[in-house]
Amino acid sequence: MKCFTHPGADAVAVCRHCGRALCHDCSAEVDGSVACKGNCAARVMLYDDLLTKSHQAYQNAESSAVGDAIYWFVIGGLFILFGVRSDHGDAFWFLGLVLLVTGIRSYIGYREQRKQSKV
């Protein structure tokens, strides 16, 4: 196989982006794979960057959804504890239950979203 731009030179790699054969002078290494020096290398780098960023954003959203659920659980639990210890704690009981339900609902919503994104 010969280089796409230099017919006299043997190809050492194939561009990950456009699939052209590349000689040593034409190839550039991008994150462990090879692309045409210049245009394709820049694009591959851009795609990799976008992919990493969107993956990170997804992971951040996931951990904040679970964090929210835990937060509501803890606050709800504290309110219920306070309601049990207090003589007139009915309102705290009720508020604690509402907060617990909010936590459960946000956790269920998060699980549903995960199910849908897997399909």
Ligand SMILES: [Zn+2]
């Ligand atoms: Zn290329």
Ligand SMILES: [Zn+2]
């Ligand atoms: Zn070449």
